[in-house]
Amino acid sequence: MSKRSMVLMVLLVSAAAVVFAGGSKETAAPAEDAPLKVALILSGPANDQGWNAVALQGLTEAAEAYGIETAYSEHIGIADSEAAFNDYASQGYDLVIGHGFQYGEPAVRVGKRFPDTKFLAIEGASYSENTASYVIACEEAGYLMGRLAAAMSQTGRIGIVGGFEQPSIIKVVEAYRLGAKDYDPEIKVSSVYIGSFTDVALGKEAALAMADQGADVLSHIANQAGTGVIIAAQERGLLSTGDSWDQSVIAPEAVVCSTIYSVPALIMSAVEKVQNGTFEGGIFNLGMSSGVVDIAPYHEFSTRVPQDVQDSIEELKEQITSGDLKIPLIEKSSGQ
C-alpha cells in the first residue's frame, strides 16, 4: 500500500469514528421505558464507614425504590474525575453524581459536552444548565456538636480534626467552634487539619496531640481518617463525637453523639427529580428543614448528658429546622 493510500485510510477511519461516535451520543438519550441509569463517583473506598458508605447506601436505596440501573467507581482522585464523568456520560447514564466538593468543576466541564445528561456534585460549588450542586448544610449539625462538646468538657478545652482545609470542611469546623463559644465563651477550641481523608494513623495522632494539650472532647470531620480520632478518644478514656452517620457503634463508651448527613435522602431526591424531568442546574442548600441533616441519638450517653443540655440541644435543633436560627456559613479558617 502506498503512503498516500495509507493516509487516506487513516482519514477515512477517523472520519467514520467521528460519525459513529456522534451517532452513539444521539442514542444516549433515554428511551421512554428503559430504566433510568444513575452512576456515582466516590473519592475513597465505598466501605469507609463514613462519607462514601452513606452515598452508596443512598444509591442502593434509590435502586430499590425506583428500579433504576446503577454503577459506582471508588478511589477517583481529582485528576481522574473528568475522565470518570466522561465515561459514565458516554455510556448513556442519565444522572452522574460526584460525591464531594472537588467534583463540582469537572462535572460542569463534562456537562457542556453532554447536554442531555444530568450531573450532580454533592457539596459542590459549581453549576450550569444541566449540573447542580447539592450542598449539605453540615454546619447546622456541626454547630450543635460544638455546643454539646463544650457542655461535656471538664477541662475547658475541646478539639476537632478536619480532613483537608477546604470550604466544605472549614464550614463545619468553624460552626463547631461557634457552637462551643456560644455555650461557653471561655472554652478553648483546637483544630487540626491533617491533609487526608483516609490516613487513620494520622487522624489518631492529631487527636492525641490535642489530648496531650488537655482537650477532653475530640471531634472530627475527616471521613475514614476520623475513625482514628474516635479510637484515640476511646484509648485515652476521653469523649468524642462522630460525623456523617451514627458512629456510636465504633466506640459506644466514647462517642457522645454524631452528626448525620442523610446522603440517601439527597440522592433519592435527585433521582426523583430526574425521573420527573424537574431536575435543574444550580446550587441548592439542604439542611435540617429538608430532613438531610440531623443528629444521632445519645445511646449510652442518654443518662450521662445532663437533661438541661439535652433539652437545649433539642430546642436549638427545632429552631434551626423551623428557620428561626440561622447558622452562619464560614468558609474561611479563623485558625483560632
Place this chain on the structure above:
Amino acid sequence: MSPAIELVNTLQTFLTASVRMAVPLVLAGLGETYSEKSGILNIGLEGIMLFGAFASFITAHLTNSIPLGLAAGMTAGCLIALLHAFMSITCRADQTVSGLSINFLVSGLTSYLFLMIFGKTTTLPVCPTVSEHAVPLLSKLPIIGPALFEQNGFVYFTMAAVLISWILFYRTEWGVILHAAGEHPQAADSAGLNVSAIRYGAAAVNGMLTGLAGSYLTLSLLGFFLENLTSGKGYIALAVVILGRRDPKGVLLAGLLIGAADALQFRIQASGSAIPSQVFIMFPYVITVAVLLFSIGRSSEPAALGKPFVRSRR
C-alpha cells in the same frame, strides 16, 4: 501547674508522639537498608507494609492472639518481598517496575479480601493491641524516659534492631558479604559467594521487618484495619533510607526527624496559629528535601544497586 512542669510535660508527650510515628518508618527503612546493601532496590515497601498490616489484623482478629498476628505479619511481608526478589533476581526484571507493581497488587488485593470477609459493614472489626511495659528506673528519666522506656515491645524491638543491624553491617563477616553482593557482585562471585542466595536472604529480612512495620500499625497503633491503611508510609520509609544514607543510625535519626516533624506540626496547629494548615502538612516533606539538599554529593549508593546479577557476564 508551674510553667516548668508544663514545659517538661509538653516535651515528653511530643517526644512520645515522635517515637510512635517514627517506629514504622524506622522498621521499614531498616529492612530496605538490608535489601539495598545487597543490591536489590525494593520500592514495594508500601505494599509489603500494607500486606503485613492486613495479615496481622486478620489473624489477630480471628484468633485473638497477638503472637500469631505478629508471625502472620512477618510471614506475609516476607512472602511479598520474596516475590519481588524472585522477579528481580531470578527473572532479572526491572526492579522499579516490579516494586511498583507490588504496591498496586497489594493495595487491590487487601481491599478485595477485606471486602470479601467483612462486607460493607458499619461496625468496625477490631483486633487486640499490644500493651505498654515500662522499663524500671529508665522510664523515670526526665523528658526522654517516657518516650523511650514506657512503650510497647515494638519500640524496644526497633531500638534493638537498629543496634544489631549496625553491629552486623560493620563488625561482622556477614556485613562484608552483604556489602560485597551490592558493591561488586562479580568479585563476590569469584570469591565463592552465592550472590543470589545473599540477595534472597536480604530480601527476606526486608520483608520481615517491613511486614512488622505493618503489624505495628494494626496491632499497636490502631487496633483495626481499613482499606489502604498505610497511606504512603512505605514511600516515606524509602525517603528515610536515602536520608539515613543506608546506615542503621542514620535511618533511626531520619525516621525520628520525620516523626517529630509530624508530631510538631499537629501541636502547633492545635495550639491555634494563623498559618495555613497546608504549610504544616508540607513540613515533614520540606525537612526531607532540605536535608537531602545539604547532603548532596555524599551519596552512599551501593555500586550494583538495582542491577540484576548475571553470572556469565563480566
